[in-house]
Amino acid sequence: MKLSLEGIKKTFGNVKALENVSLSLNEPGIYGLLGRNGAGKTTLLNIICRRVFPDSGAVMLDGN
Numbered sequence: 001m002k003l004s005l006e007g008i009k010k011t012f013g014n015v016k017a018l019e020n021v022s023l024s025l026n027e028p029g030i031y032g033l034l035g036r037n038g039a040g041k042t043t044l045l046n047i048i049c050r051r052v053f054p055d056s057g058a059v060m061l062d063g064n
Contacts, residue, residue: 001027001062003048008057010043017043021057 008021018040025031033041046052048059 004058004060004063005044005048006058006060008044008047008054008059010040010047010052010054018047018054 003025004023006022008018009016010018021040021044033044035041043052047054050059
């Protein structure tokens, strides 16, 4: 299974939570997100889980 994110952008009002985030995760593996408070870690995970939708970009699982 492959998870790919391409050009993810998300804003909340005037605050840019994510801007042009791209990454690719392949199995098997253990991955972690590191960053300071307010870096967008939770926003990114919420976009992957489809709890929040990005303003632009794509989230793909196995190319879909």
